[in-house]
Amino acid sequence: MWKIPLCDLHFGPEEAQAAADVVASGWLTMGERTQAFERALGEAFGTTGVLAMTNCTAALHLAYLAVGVGPGDEVICPSLTFVATANAALTTGADVVLADIVGPDDLTIDPADVERKITKRTKAITVVHYAGYPCDMDAILAIAERHGIAVIEDAAHAPLATWKGRALGTIGDVGCYSFFSNKNLSTGEGGAVAARTEELRQRCKLLRSHGMTTLTLERHKGHAFSYDVVLAGQNYRIDEIRSAIGLVQLGRLAEGNRMRRAVVTRYRERLGALDRVHVPFRDFEVRGVGESAYHIMPVLLPEGAPREAVMAAMKARGIQTSVHYLPIHAFSFHGTSERVRRDNLDRTDVLAPRELTLPLYPRMTDAQVDEVCAALDASLREVFPG
Structure with a gap:
């Protein structure tokens, strides 16, 4: 599919x-x-x-x-x-x-x-x-x-x-x-x-x-x-x-994480050309505080971009995307329960609707990363030309 x-x-x-x-x-x-x-x-x-x-x-x-x-x-x-x-x-x-x-x-x-x-x-x-x-x-x-x-x-x-x-x-x-x-x-x-x-x-x-x-x-x-x-x-x-x-x-894990890091590095290089897309954790390695497992590849779409329309446009190009995550306080139960305190979540409220997760796995090739980035650029231009 x-x-x-x-x-x-x-x-x-x-x-x-x-x-x-x-x-x-x-x-x-x-x-x-x-x-x-x-x-x-x-x-x-x-x-x-x-x-x-x-x-x-x-x-x-x-x-x-x-x-x-x-x-x-x-x-x-x-x-x-x-x-x-x-x-x-x-x-x-x-x-x-x-x-x-x-x-x-x-x-x-x-x-x-x-x-x-x-x-x-x-x-x-x-x-x-x-x-x-x-x-x-x-x-x-x-x-x-x-x-x-x-x-x-x-x-x-x-x-x-x-x-x-x-x-x-x-x-x-x-x-x-x-x-x-x-x-x-x-x-x-x-x-x-x-x-x-x-x-x-x-x-x-x-x-x-x-x-x-x-x-x-x-x-x-x-x-x-x-x-x-x-x-x-x-x-x-x-x-x-x-x-x-x-x-x-477990025997594959360390090498898999290393390969994921290489894919993320390629993403950062290619996404740098898309001035409307923000890449979280872009300078993580520069900080020198640790090592990531590079599990997923989150990006932030431009403010106001219709995320579902972008995802649909990516799907039409054969690229699967996801969202990590819908905030917990956005769910019906947690958004109304007296057992959940949900005040002052301003940054989550602003940034969560912009998050889009791109494909990431160890055996992903440079050509595939380039194709995803090109598809994201084209999809944004198509559904959110501003």
Whole structure:
């Protein structure tokens, strides 16, 4: 359908063989391959606190529970994020306070707005490393320390990205990763948490599997014969097939991120000629604060440009585009709920309607990037000649 798709999942014979080997083994639930996947993720991220999960929404919910978020509490998160960031907090019974973004050059959460919105009920700050670029973690951690509140990192876009040498997702109290089909590391569905302390890791481990003190694999091997339930947990376990695929994908991740960076560099060069299109994070590398995972390629259309018409014109040229994101406070539920505070989001309100996500994937060629940029220029001239 698409001449150039938004993303391009690349699974090879290695992933197929890894899945087949699990089926042949006769053990499909969380087991030795999951343990190997967790160890490998920990080595890649520089931590021993990684636990694989069924998806990132589950990881976020688990993270909130692990740091004690519950009814009567407030969680601050950006409005410019996927709705799961907020919904997982609401599911605990807490209220959500939406924060603004920094500005057109940095679409991550604004630390100054976070601090303005802290109240006596604030239990956690959730940052989102938008597009794979790190938030200002120094500022966020300083705010959290001053007020004695937890920091959750939504690192769904950011596997192997860093802030001053530290892997995103390992800097706050709990970090959450996504292995959805369009992510840099994909298992179809899947995710992980990275806990900063062993105490938090153990709590996450219990919460992941019904609060049980021993797992099915341990009883299967005869290492345990019974179990206790020490808290009200969930079933957020990943299965062996996805863990096996994840191990293969993890081996491709660093090179895939490097290739993504090359594609983004090409985009920046070509989009520089389009004076009406703004490119966020354009000078990120110059700042020298970390490494991006280059998950998506956001641009800002001219103010007043009809985004859906631009997307339709791109579609007519065979180019798939998307939006990241519709702000949370724009949704019917979140825009009216008494449990969602949504004041003073001026920069989000101005910039979110202008955001357009262009195709980006590791094997994208220079010629494809050039074609996307030419199509964007032509589409803008067609639907918004001013």
